[in-house]
């Protein structure tokens with residue numbers, strides 16, 4: 001099994017998930033301008049899943065084009081609420097608005113991964129988790145947000161499933177690694193067969 005790849009992501013949690021699964025990686029964030037890619041894809045009525053797949057591929061290909069000596073892994077996670085993509089908040093007002101939109105509803109957390117070589121995708125996968133939020137009072141959501149620091153809020157969106165965020169949900173179906181941004185089981189399967 002190839003055990004050293006480049007992770008084209010600034011996400012510390014993704015690096016941690018790979019390392020916890022015995023996949024050593026170098027890190028080279030792609031710094032792809034996600035908002036402009038999202039905007040152009042939304043103009044073409046792309047679904048949240050298509051957007052996450054495209055972003056994962058763009059991130060992996062960008063680094064792979066200049067690192068032909070490695071496999072490169074790119075990833076992207078999006079929240080899909082009834083077909084609408086919910087991006088990360090830019091401020092705490094937006095964060096509360098997102099929580100009010102998700103309140104009492106079921107949404108999907110979609111994480112896509114792309115592995116590229118010589119600048120081209122050689123493998124990709126997408127995994128989805130379904131999360132049903134409790135019906136909470138606005139005051140409860142305000143109190144929840146007050147406990148989330150800016151760094152976490154702006155890096156991870158409005159919930160950290162392994163932290164305070166879990167208390168928001170009545171039901172969670174799917175893989176916790178997928179919710180945290182990396183469907184690692186499928187990645188391990190691919191890399192273990194990689195020749």
Ligand SMILES: Nc1nc2c(ncn2[C@H]2C[C@H](O)[C@@H](COP(=O)(O)OP(=O)(O)OP(=O)(O)O)O2)c(=O)[nH]1
Pocket residue numbers: 008009010011012013014029030031034059075076077078155156157159160161162165179180181
């Ligand atoms: N620990 C943790 N991280 C989460 C959770 N939900 C989402 N995330 C993280 C995974 C990713 O780092 C981030 C999702 O944003 P992106 O997919 O755009 O990746 P990010 O901007 O972090 O880095 P990248 O674009 O890959 O360089 O949020 C969670 O529940 N727990």
